[in-house]
Amino acid sequence: MTKNLGVGIIGCGNISTAYLSLAPMFKGYEIVAVADLNMDTARAQADKFDVRADTVDDLLAATDVDLVINLTIPAAHVAVSRSILQAGKHVYSEKPFVLSLAEAQELGDLAKANGLRIGSAPDTFMGGSHQLARKIIDAGEIGKVASGAAVVMSSGMEDWHPNPDFFFQKGGGPILDLGPYYICNLVQILGPVKKVTSFTGMASDTRTIGNGPRNGETVPVETPTTIHSVLSFENGAIITLLASWDVVASNHPIMELYGTKATMNLPDPNFFGGELTVTEPNGDPVEKSWDHPFNIPNFEDTKANYRGAGLADMAIAIAEGRPHRCNDDFATHVVEVMTAILEAGETGAVLTMTTTCSRPDVLGPDAARALLV
Secondary structure (H helix, E strand, O other): OOOOEEEEEEOOOHHHHHHHHHHHHEOOEEEEEEEOOOHHHHHHHHHHHOOEEEOHHHHHHOOOOOEEEEOOOHHHHHHHHHHHHHOOOEEEEOOOOOOOHHHHHHHHHHHHHOOOOEEEOOOHHHOHHHHHHHHHHHOOOOOOEEEEEEEEEOOOHHHOOOOOHHHHOOOOHHHHHOHHHHHHHHHHHHOOEEEEEEEEEOOOOEEEOOOOOOOOOEEEOOOOOEEEEEEEEOOOOEEEEEEEOOOOOOOOOOEEEEEOOOEEEEOOOOOOOOOEEEEOOOOOOEEEOOOOHHHOOOEOOOEOOOOOHHHHHHHHHHHHOOOOOOEHHHHHHHHHHHHHHHHHHHHOOOEEOOOOOOOOOOOOHHHHHOOEO
16 A cells, blocks of 8 residues: 655644645545644644644654645745745645746746646545536537636625735735636636636725624725636637626526536535536426535535545655646646736736646546545
């Protein structure tokens, strides 16, 4: 049996709890240490999950750490991932991978020069419903996908987050924060994007925090909070992506793909599972399902949360010498698409992508089970 990779975490905020709590269900890796600039925060997570609390420098030097998960704030992703690679360790980054194409390419070159791997969240596209969508479309069951729509809308992060400042700063906003879930899923289903254009704006230049110790305090808005974009894919599909934190309520379907034979309605790509339906001409929506382990609700009784699946696939792929699904070519292409959407909103241009990627291999039920303990 292949030895598990030793894994460390840099950044012990809220998201680290998900990685630490779900890690025991996966093969291929074991989290052995955590680090944070605030050692009290690191020690609290270490005590809760029975791992070691290191300083950042000690974790990077640790001989039992082969791969490091980067859970720092997005603005710090490139610097922290660079330090991980320079320490001779593989890196798996939370989304967004980085905040510019140049940063993504720099890290990719550094990893290749040192024989290391880069992975990046989200891995939700590996979920049962999204992989079933891929299978149905690949089999031609809804015909050629000519167009579609993806929608992520809410009234904003300040309603629930006690410190929402960074969501509204450069490097934040709904495209860079939530866009990775939607764009990754579209790319794994349809393939790479060819061209992008968009219009962007904001409903207000300030936001008022609605909870916690800073309730009533206002924060500045420095990035677009409403984005209407159009993505033209290399396979000919044209997808409208609407992303906004300026919407009080919406009844839009979250994601629909319009094929020449039928329409597919997909669940929220922020989660691994959910209802998937196909509607044929003059018919009613028919729910589709299959026996996929990453479709089983295990979070709040109704949602499927298997965060760490992409990391397990990466760890096992390293041992087997095969490509991993959440790879840097895939993540780099998604970064270019997202940043092009924002640039097009500023300039009004139609931008042609300079990167491309292969669709990750399908993760069917048996392949998913092989990632689980």
